[in-house]
Amino acid sequence: MTVGLAHYIERRARLAAQMQPGSVAVLATAPEVARNADSDYPYRHDSYFYYLTGFTEPESVLVLAAAQGGQPARSILFCREKNPEREIWDGFRHGPEEARLQFGFDEAWPIGELDARMASLLANVPALYYALGHSAALDAQVAGWLKAVRAQGRSGVTAPGTTHHLFGILDEMRLLKDEHEQGLMQRAATISAQAHVRAMRAARPGMAEYELEAELLHEFRRNGAQFPAYTPIVASGANACVLHYNVNDRRMLDGELVLIDAGCEFDGYAADITRTWPVNGRFTEAQRRLVELVLQAQEAAFAAIVPGQPYSAMHDAAVKVLAQGMLDLGLLGKGKFGSADAVIAERAHQQFYMHGTGHWLGMDVHDVGAYRDVTAAGKPSRPLLPGMALTVEPGIYVRPAPGVPEEYWHIGIRIEDDVIVTDKGCRILTGAAPKGVDEIETLMREAR
Known part of the structure:
Protein backbone atom coordinates (compact mmCIF):
# COMPACT_ATOMS: atom_id res chain seq x y z
CA MET A 1 0.00 0.00 0.00
CA THR A 2 1.29 3.47 -0.87
CA VAL A 3 2.72 5.30 2.15
CA GLY A 4 0.46 8.13 3.33
CA LEU A 5 -2.85 6.68 2.12
CA ALA A 6 -4.00 5.37 5.50
CA HIS A 7 -6.38 8.32 5.88
CA TYR A 8 -8.31 7.21 2.79
CA ILE A 9 -8.78 3.75 4.29
CA GLU A 10 -9.89 5.32 7.56
CA ARG A 11 -12.45 7.48 5.73
CA ARG A 12 -13.92 4.45 3.99
CA ALA A 13 -14.20 2.73 7.37
CA ARG A 14 -15.95 5.77 8.86
CA LEU A 15 -18.40 5.91 5.99
CA ALA A 16 -19.17 2.19 6.23
CA ALA A 17 -19.78 2.54 9.98
CA GLN A 18 -22.51 5.13 9.28
CA MET A 19 -24.29 2.95 6.74
CA GLN A 20 -27.04 0.46 7.49
CA PRO A 21 -25.48 -2.94 8.30
CA GLY A 22 -25.07 -5.06 5.19
CA SER A 23 -25.85 -2.19 2.82
CA VAL A 24 -23.78 -1.15 -0.21
CA ALA A 25 -22.54 2.24 -1.39
CA VAL A 26 -21.55 3.03 -4.98
CA LEU A 27 -19.53 6.08 -5.99
CA ALA A 28 -18.18 6.83 -9.46
CA THR A 29 -15.43 9.29 -10.33
CA ALA A 30 -15.87 12.06 -12.87
CA PRO A 31 -15.95 11.20 -16.59
CA GLU A 32 -13.50 12.56 -19.11
CA VAL A 33 -15.01 15.47 -21.07
CA ALA A 34 -14.31 16.25 -24.71
CA ARG A 35 -13.12 19.78 -25.42
CA ASN A 36 -13.22 19.52 -29.22
CA ALA A 37 -12.56 16.92 -31.89
CA ASP A 38 -10.21 14.37 -30.31
CA SER A 39 -9.02 16.63 -27.45
CA ASP A 40 -10.31 16.36 -23.88
CA TYR A 41 -10.29 18.94 -21.13
CA PRO A 42 -7.51 18.30 -18.59
CA TYR A 43 -8.86 15.51 -16.42
CA ARG A 44 -9.83 16.25 -12.84
CA HIS A 45 -11.17 13.49 -10.58
CA ASP A 46 -14.45 13.70 -8.65
CA SER A 47 -13.82 15.20 -5.20
CA TYR A 48 -15.99 12.72 -3.29
CA PHE A 49 -14.34 9.78 -5.02
CA TYR A 50 -10.85 11.11 -4.36
CA TYR A 51 -11.73 11.82 -0.72
CA LEU A 52 -12.42 8.12 -0.19
CA THR A 53 -9.81 6.56 -2.47
CA GLY A 54 -6.89 8.84 -3.36
CA PHE A 55 -7.24 7.32 -6.84
CA THR A 56 -7.11 9.77 -9.76
CA GLU A 57 -7.73 7.65 -12.86
CA PRO A 58 -10.95 8.10 -14.87
CA GLU A 59 -13.39 5.24 -15.51
CA SER A 60 -13.32 4.17 -11.88
CA VAL A 61 -16.02 3.18 -9.40
CA LEU A 62 -15.84 2.48 -5.67
CA VAL A 63 -18.19 -0.06 -4.09
CA LEU A 64 -18.30 -0.16 -0.30
CA ALA A 65 -20.10 -2.98 1.53
CA ALA A 66 -20.94 -2.27 5.18
CA ALA A 67 -20.22 -4.82 7.90
CA GLN A 68 -22.94 -7.22 8.98
CA GLY A 69 -23.19 -10.28 11.20
CA GLY A 70 -19.50 -10.67 11.85
CA GLN A 71 -18.55 -10.00 8.24
CA PRO A 72 -16.23 -6.96 8.03
CA ALA A 73 -16.77 -4.06 5.70
CA ARG A 74 -15.27 -4.44 2.21
CA SER A 75 -13.99 -1.87 -0.26
CA ILE A 76 -13.97 -2.79 -3.94
CA LEU A 77 -12.47 -0.76 -6.77
CA PHE A 78 -13.44 -1.08 -10.41
CA CYS A 79 -10.90 0.56 -12.71
CA ARG A 80 -9.29 0.36 -16.15
CA GLU A 81 -7.25 -2.69 -17.00
CA LYS A 82 -3.58 -2.48 -17.83
CA ASN A 83 -3.20 -1.76 -21.53
CA PRO A 84 0.37 -1.30 -22.80
CA GLU A 85 -0.79 0.02 -26.16
CA ARG A 86 -3.04 2.72 -24.65
CA GLU A 87 -0.37 3.59 -22.11
CA ILE A 88 1.91 4.53 -25.01
CA TRP A 89 -0.64 7.18 -25.99
CA ASP A 90 -2.32 8.20 -22.73
CA GLY A 91 0.10 7.32 -19.93
CA PHE A 92 0.35 4.92 -17.01
CA ARG A 93 -2.55 2.87 -15.71
CA HIS A 94 -2.39 1.01 -12.41
CA GLY A 95 -4.70 -1.83 -13.41
CA PRO A 96 -6.90 -3.60 -10.84
CA GLU A 97 -4.30 -5.67 -9.00
CA GLU A 98 -1.73 -2.91 -8.62
CA ALA A 99 -4.46 -0.47 -7.57
CA ARG A 100 -5.67 -2.91 -4.92
CA LEU A 101 -2.18 -3.19 -3.46
CA GLN A 102 -1.22 0.47 -3.73
CA PHE A 103 -4.48 2.00 -2.47
CA GLY A 104 -5.54 -0.52 0.15
CA PHE A 105 -8.72 -1.97 -1.35
CA ASP A 106 -10.00 -5.40 -0.37
CA GLU A 107 -10.79 -6.25 -3.99
CA ALA A 108 -10.30 -4.70 -7.42
CA TRP A 109 -11.82 -5.64 -10.77
CA PRO A 110 -11.80 -4.35 -14.36
CA ILE A 111 -14.34 -1.60 -14.97
CA GLY A 112 -15.79 -3.68 -17.79
CA GLU A 113 -17.06 -6.19 -15.21
CA LEU A 114 -18.97 -3.61 -13.16
CA ASP A 115 -22.46 -4.32 -14.50
CA ALA A 116 -22.08 -8.08 -14.28
CA ARG A 117 -20.77 -8.02 -10.71
CA MET A 118 -23.19 -5.47 -9.30
CA ALA A 119 -26.15 -7.84 -9.63
CA SER A 120 -24.38 -10.15 -7.19
CA LEU A 121 -23.14 -7.37 -4.92
CA LEU A 122 -26.66 -5.96 -4.54
CA ALA A 123 -28.41 -9.30 -4.00
CA ASN A 124 -30.13 -9.52 -0.59
CA VAL A 125 -28.74 -6.12 0.40
CA PRO A 126 -31.09 -4.04 2.60
CA ALA A 127 -30.15 -0.59 1.26
CA LEU A 128 -28.20 1.13 -1.51
CA TYR A 129 -26.31 4.39 -1.04
CA TYR A 130 -25.34 6.42 -4.08
CA ALA A 131 -25.42 9.96 -5.47
CA LEU A 132 -29.10 10.26 -6.36
CA GLY A 133 -29.61 12.42 -9.44
CA HIS A 134 -25.96 13.44 -9.65
CA SER A 135 -25.25 11.58 -12.90
CA ALA A 136 -27.82 10.48 -15.46
CA ALA A 137 -25.43 7.76 -16.62
CA LEU A 138 -25.04 6.33 -13.11
CA ASP A 139 -28.79 6.60 -12.48
CA ALA A 140 -29.36 4.48 -15.59
CA GLN A 141 -26.75 1.93 -14.47
CA VAL A 142 -28.29 1.67 -11.01
CA ALA A 143 -31.71 1.09 -12.54
CA GLY A 144 -30.23 -1.69 -14.65
CA TRP A 145 -28.54 -3.33 -11.64
CA LEU A 146 -31.73 -3.26 -9.59
CA LYS A 147 -33.70 -4.71 -12.48
CA ALA A 148 -31.20 -7.57 -12.76
CA VAL A 149 -31.48 -8.30 -9.03
CA ARG A 150 -35.28 -8.21 -9.10
CA ALA A 151 -35.25 -10.66 -11.99
CA GLN A 152 -33.95 -13.24 -9.50
CA GLY A 153 -36.97 -12.77 -7.23
CA ARG A 154 -38.45 -16.23 -7.92
CA SER A 155 -35.34 -17.81 -6.47
CA GLY A 156 -35.69 -15.82 -3.28
CA VAL A 157 -33.21 -13.04 -4.05
CA THR A 158 -34.28 -9.59 -2.88
CA ALA A 159 -33.21 -6.17 -4.11
CA PRO A 160 -32.36 -3.23 -1.81
CA GLY A 161 -35.56 -2.02 -0.16
CA THR A 162 -34.37 1.57 0.32
CA THR A 163 -32.06 4.01 -1.41
CA HIS A 164 -30.13 6.74 0.40
CA HIS A 165 -28.39 9.83 -0.94
CA LEU A 166 -24.70 9.22 -0.26
CA PHE A 167 -23.55 12.83 -0.34
CA GLY A 168 -25.37 13.77 2.86
CA ILE A 169 -23.02 11.61 4.93
CA LEU A 170 -19.92 12.55 2.95
CA ASP A 171 -20.66 16.29 3.12
CA GLU A 172 -20.56 16.18 6.92
CA MET A 173 -17.35 14.13 6.87
CA ARG A 174 -15.65 16.52 4.45
CA LEU A 175 -16.69 19.60 6.40
Missing part, protein backbone atom coordinates in the same frame (compact mmCIF):
# COMPACT_ATOMS: atom_id res chain seq x y z
CA LEU A 176 -14.18 18.90 9.18
CA LYS A 177 -10.60 18.91 7.92
CA ASP A 178 -8.06 16.62 9.58
CA GLU A 179 -4.39 17.49 10.04
CA HIS A 180 -3.43 15.97 6.70
CA GLU A 181 -6.03 18.05 4.87
CA GLN A 182 -5.07 21.20 6.73
CA GLY A 183 -1.46 20.67 5.70
CA LEU A 184 -2.43 20.43 2.04
CA MET A 185 -4.62 23.51 2.33
CA GLN A 186 -1.77 25.44 3.90
CA ARG A 187 0.50 24.46 1.00
CA ALA A 188 -2.12 25.56 -1.52
CA ALA A 189 -2.54 28.84 0.37
CA THR A 190 1.20 29.49 0.51
CA ILE A 191 1.67 28.91 -3.22
CA SER A 192 -1.33 31.12 -3.97
CA ALA A 193 -0.02 33.90 -1.73
CA GLN A 194 3.32 33.79 -3.55
CA ALA A 195 1.44 34.14 -6.84
CA HIS A 196 -0.34 37.26 -5.63
CA VAL A 197 2.98 38.75 -4.54
CA ARG A 198 4.44 37.96 -7.96
CA ALA A 199 1.54 39.73 -9.66
CA MET A 200 1.95 42.82 -7.47
CA ARG A 201 5.64 43.01 -8.31
CA ALA A 202 5.01 42.62 -12.02
CA ALA A 203 2.16 45.11 -12.43
CA ARG A 204 2.62 48.26 -14.50
CA PRO A 205 0.11 50.66 -16.08
CA GLY A 206 -0.57 49.63 -19.67
CA MET A 207 -0.27 45.90 -19.05
CA ALA A 208 -3.17 43.66 -19.96
CA GLU A 209 -5.08 41.83 -17.25
CA TYR A 210 -4.10 38.54 -18.87
CA GLU A 211 -0.43 39.35 -18.35
CA LEU A 212 -1.02 39.32 -14.60
CA GLU A 213 -3.04 36.12 -15.00
CA ALA A 214 0.03 34.58 -16.66
CA GLU A 215 2.15 35.57 -13.66
CA LEU A 216 -0.29 33.81 -11.35
CA LEU A 217 -0.41 30.63 -13.41
CA HIS A 218 3.38 30.57 -13.70
CA GLU A 219 3.79 30.69 -9.92
CA PHE A 220 1.12 28.04 -9.37
CA ARG A 221 2.72 25.51 -11.66
CA ARG A 222 6.29 26.38 -10.74
CA ASN A 223 5.53 25.36 -7.16
CA GLY A 224 3.83 22.07 -8.00
CA ALA A 225 0.17 23.04 -7.98
CA GLN A 226 -1.73 20.90 -10.48
CA PHE A 227 -4.43 23.40 -11.48
CA PRO A 228 -5.93 26.78 -10.71
CA ALA A 229 -8.69 26.04 -8.21
CA TYR A 230 -11.02 28.14 -10.42
CA THR A 231 -10.72 30.55 -13.32
CA PRO A 232 -8.71 33.52 -12.03
CA ILE A 233 -10.40 36.91 -11.83
CA VAL A 234 -8.09 39.77 -12.84
CA ALA A 235 -10.41 42.77 -12.85
CA SER A 236 -9.08 46.30 -13.32
CA GLY A 237 -10.99 49.55 -13.06
CA ALA A 238 -14.75 49.15 -13.42
CA ASN A 239 -14.34 45.42 -14.09
CA ALA A 240 -13.76 44.97 -10.35
CA CYS A 241 -17.42 45.83 -9.81
CA VAL A 242 -18.40 42.67 -11.75
CA LEU A 243 -18.24 39.92 -9.14
CA HIS A 244 -17.47 37.01 -11.45
CA TYR A 245 -15.57 38.85 -14.17
CA ASN A 246 -12.96 36.57 -15.77
CA VAL A 247 -12.46 37.76 -19.34
CA ASN A 248 -9.13 39.27 -18.22
CA ASP A 249 -8.38 41.09 -21.48
CA ARG A 250 -8.49 44.80 -20.60
CA ARG A 251 -5.51 47.16 -20.51
CA MET A 252 -4.92 48.48 -16.98
CA LEU A 253 -4.67 52.24 -16.64
CA ASP A 254 -2.58 54.45 -14.40
CA GLY A 255 -4.46 55.35 -11.20
CA GLU A 256 -6.78 52.33 -11.27
CA LEU A 257 -7.09 49.45 -8.88
CA VAL A 258 -6.91 45.82 -9.93
CA LEU A 259 -8.80 43.12 -8.06
CA ILE A 260 -7.29 39.64 -8.32
CA ASP A 261 -9.28 36.66 -7.05
CA ALA A 262 -7.13 33.58 -7.65
CA GLY A 263 -5.99 30.43 -5.92
CA CYS A 264 -4.36 27.16 -6.87
CA GLU A 265 -5.29 23.55 -6.27
CA PHE A 266 -2.62 21.42 -4.61
CA ASP A 267 -3.10 17.65 -4.32
CA GLY A 268 -6.87 18.05 -4.54
CA TYR A 269 -7.29 21.00 -2.15
CA ALA A 270 -8.11 24.59 -3.08
CA ALA A 271 -6.95 28.00 -1.97
CA ASP A 272 -9.02 31.14 -2.58
CA ILE A 273 -7.39 34.57 -2.16
CA THR A 274 -8.50 38.03 -3.24
CA ARG A 275 -6.36 41.13 -3.07
CA THR A 276 -7.04 44.62 -4.43
CA TRP A 277 -4.24 47.08 -5.13
CA PRO A 278 -3.20 50.01 -7.36
CA VAL A 279 -1.76 49.25 -10.76
CA ASN A 280 0.82 52.02 -10.32
CA GLY A 281 1.67 51.04 -6.74
CA ARG A 282 0.07 54.07 -5.03
CA PHE A 283 -3.44 54.26 -3.59
CA THR A 284 -5.44 57.44 -4.06
CA GLU A 285 -7.09 58.83 -0.93
CA ALA A 286 -10.51 57.56 -2.02
CA GLN A 287 -9.10 54.09 -2.77
CA ARG A 288 -7.28 54.05 0.57
CA ARG A 289 -10.43 54.90 2.51
CA LEU A 290 -12.40 52.09 0.91
CA VAL A 291 -9.61 49.52 1.29
CA GLU A 292 -9.19 50.38 4.95
CA LEU A 293 -12.95 50.04 5.47
CA VAL A 294 -12.95 46.56 3.94
CA LEU A 295 -9.95 45.59 6.08
CA GLN A 296 -11.80 46.73 9.20
CA ALA A 297 -14.81 44.65 8.16
CA GLN A 298 -12.59 41.62 7.66
CA GLU A 299 -11.01 42.03 11.11
CA ALA A 300 -14.49 42.15 12.63
CA ALA A 301 -15.38 38.94 10.78
CA PHE A 302 -12.21 37.21 12.00
CA ALA A 303 -13.09 38.12 15.58
CA ALA A 304 -16.52 36.52 15.17
CA ILE A 305 -15.09 33.15 14.10
CA VAL A 306 -15.20 31.27 17.40
CA PRO A 307 -16.24 27.65 18.02
CA GLY A 308 -19.86 27.52 19.06
CA GLN A 309 -20.73 30.80 17.37
CA PRO A 310 -23.01 30.59 14.32
CA TYR A 311 -21.45 30.61 10.88
CA SER A 312 -23.50 33.72 10.10
CA ALA A 313 -21.86 35.75 12.89
CA MET A 314 -18.88 36.69 10.73
CA HIS A 315 -21.14 38.05 7.98
CA ASP A 316 -23.19 40.03 10.47
CA ALA A 317 -20.04 41.52 11.99
CA ALA A 318 -18.61 42.50 8.61
CA VAL A 319 -21.88 44.01 7.39
CA LYS A 320 -22.19 46.20 10.50
CA VAL A 321 -18.72 47.69 9.90
CA LEU A 322 -19.38 48.18 6.20
CA ALA A 323 -22.77 49.79 6.79
CA GLN A 324 -21.28 52.28 9.23
CA GLY A 325 -18.47 53.01 6.78
CA MET A 326 -20.94 53.64 3.98
CA LEU A 327 -22.64 56.21 6.19
CA ASP A 328 -19.38 57.85 7.23
CA LEU A 329 -18.13 58.12 3.63
CA GLY A 330 -21.39 59.51 2.30
CA LEU A 331 -22.13 56.62 -0.03
CA LEU A 332 -25.73 56.37 1.18
CA GLY A 333 -26.57 60.04 0.98
CA LYS A 334 -26.97 62.52 3.81
CA GLY A 335 -29.52 62.09 6.56
CA LYS A 336 -31.42 59.21 5.00
CA PHE A 337 -30.28 56.67 7.58
CA GLY A 338 -29.51 57.47 11.18
CA SER A 339 -27.50 54.37 12.03
CA ALA A 340 -25.81 51.28 10.65
CA ASP A 341 -28.66 49.20 12.08
CA ALA A 342 -31.13 51.22 10.02
CA VAL A 343 -29.03 50.70 6.90
CA ILE A 344 -28.99 46.95 7.49
CA ALA A 345 -32.71 46.80 8.31
CA GLU A 346 -33.48 48.44 4.96
CA ARG A 347 -30.81 46.36 3.21
CA ALA A 348 -29.44 49.57 1.76
CA HIS A 349 -25.89 48.27 2.11
CA GLN A 350 -26.60 45.74 -0.63
CA GLN A 351 -26.20 48.49 -3.21
CA PHE A 352 -22.48 48.27 -2.49
CA TYR A 353 -22.09 44.86 -0.80
CA MET A 354 -24.38 42.22 -2.22
CA HIS A 355 -22.68 38.89 -1.44
CA GLY A 356 -21.94 36.79 1.62
CA THR A 357 -18.75 37.15 3.64
CA GLY A 358 -17.46 33.65 2.99
CA HIS A 359 -18.04 30.03 2.11
CA TRP A 360 -16.72 26.60 3.03
CA LEU A 361 -13.38 25.71 1.46
CA GLY A 362 -11.66 22.38 0.85
CA MET A 363 -11.45 19.99 -2.07
CA ASP A 364 -13.86 22.27 -3.92
CA VAL A 365 -13.38 26.02 -3.80
CA HIS A 366 -17.02 26.33 -2.76
CA ASP A 367 -16.84 23.23 -0.64
CA VAL A 368 -19.63 20.95 0.52
CA GLY A 369 -21.50 21.10 3.81
CA ALA A 370 -24.72 22.62 5.06
CA TYR A 371 -24.67 26.22 6.29
CA ARG A 372 -27.79 25.77 8.42
CA ASP A 373 -28.95 23.28 11.00
CA VAL A 374 -31.93 21.90 9.13
CA THR A 375 -32.89 19.69 12.10
CA ALA A 376 -33.58 22.67 14.39
CA ALA A 377 -36.63 24.91 14.43
CA GLY A 378 -36.19 27.82 12.07
CA LYS A 379 -33.14 26.22 10.47
CA PRO A 380 -30.60 28.53 12.17
CA SER A 381 -27.05 29.09 11.01
CA ARG A 382 -24.98 26.12 12.16
CA PRO A 383 -22.37 26.57 14.91
CA LEU A 384 -18.71 26.64 13.95
CA LEU A 385 -16.49 23.71 14.97
CA PRO A 386 -12.71 23.30 15.07
CA GLY A 387 -11.49 21.90 11.76
CA MET A 388 -13.96 23.76 9.58
CA ALA A 389 -12.28 25.68 6.74
CA LEU A 390 -13.79 28.79 5.22
CA THR A 391 -13.07 32.01 3.40
CA VAL A 392 -13.53 35.51 4.82
CA GLU A 393 -14.13 37.96 1.97
CA PRO A 394 -15.87 41.27 2.63
CA GLY A 395 -15.94 43.79 -0.19
CA ILE A 396 -17.38 47.01 -1.50
CA TYR A 397 -18.34 47.76 -5.11
CA VAL A 398 -19.26 51.31 -6.10
CA ARG A 399 -21.03 51.78 -9.40
CA PRO A 400 -22.05 55.22 -10.62
CA ALA A 401 -25.38 56.27 -9.12
CA PRO A 402 -27.17 59.48 -8.12
CA GLY A 403 -25.99 60.72 -4.73
CA VAL A 404 -22.84 58.60 -4.72
CA PRO A 405 -19.66 60.74 -4.58
CA GLU A 406 -17.89 60.52 -7.94
CA GLU A 407 -14.48 59.97 -6.34
CA TYR A 408 -15.63 56.44 -5.45
CA TRP A 409 -17.19 55.53 -8.79
CA HIS A 410 -15.92 52.36 -10.50
CA ILE A 411 -13.96 51.25 -7.43
CA GLY A 412 -14.43 47.58 -6.58
CA ILE A 413 -12.60 46.08 -3.62
CA ARG A 414 -12.61 42.59 -2.15
CA ILE A 415 -10.15 41.19 0.37
CA GLU A 416 -10.33 37.44 0.92
CA ASP A 417 -8.41 35.08 3.18
CA ASP A 418 -8.68 31.38 3.99
CA VAL A 419 -8.99 30.28 7.61
CA ILE A 420 -9.28 27.14 9.71
CA VAL A 421 -11.47 27.24 12.81
CA THR A 422 -9.38 26.38 15.89
CA ASP A 423 -10.24 25.65 19.53
CA LYS A 424 -10.16 29.36 20.38
CA GLY A 425 -10.74 31.24 17.14
CA CYS A 426 -9.27 30.88 13.67
CA ARG A 427 -5.92 30.39 11.97
CA ILE A 428 -5.31 32.38 8.80
CA LEU A 429 -3.69 30.30 6.04
CA THR A 430 -3.15 33.11 3.52
CA GLY A 431 -1.39 35.75 5.57
CA ALA A 432 1.68 35.72 3.30
CA ALA A 433 -0.25 37.73 0.69
CA PRO A 434 0.02 41.44 1.58
CA LYS A 435 -3.26 43.31 1.96
CA GLY A 436 -2.62 46.45 4.01
CA VAL A 437 -2.20 49.76 2.21
CA ASP A 438 1.31 50.45 3.51
CA GLU A 439 2.67 46.93 2.98
CA ILE A 440 1.34 46.78 -0.58
CA GLU A 441 2.77 50.18 -1.46
CA THR A 442 6.14 49.22 0.04
CA LEU A 443 6.26 45.91 -1.86
CA MET A 444 5.36 47.52 -5.17
CA ARG A 445 7.74 50.42 -4.68
CA GLU A 446 10.62 48.02 -4.01
CA ALA A 447 9.74 46.03 -7.15
CA ARG A 448 10.17 49.06 -9.42
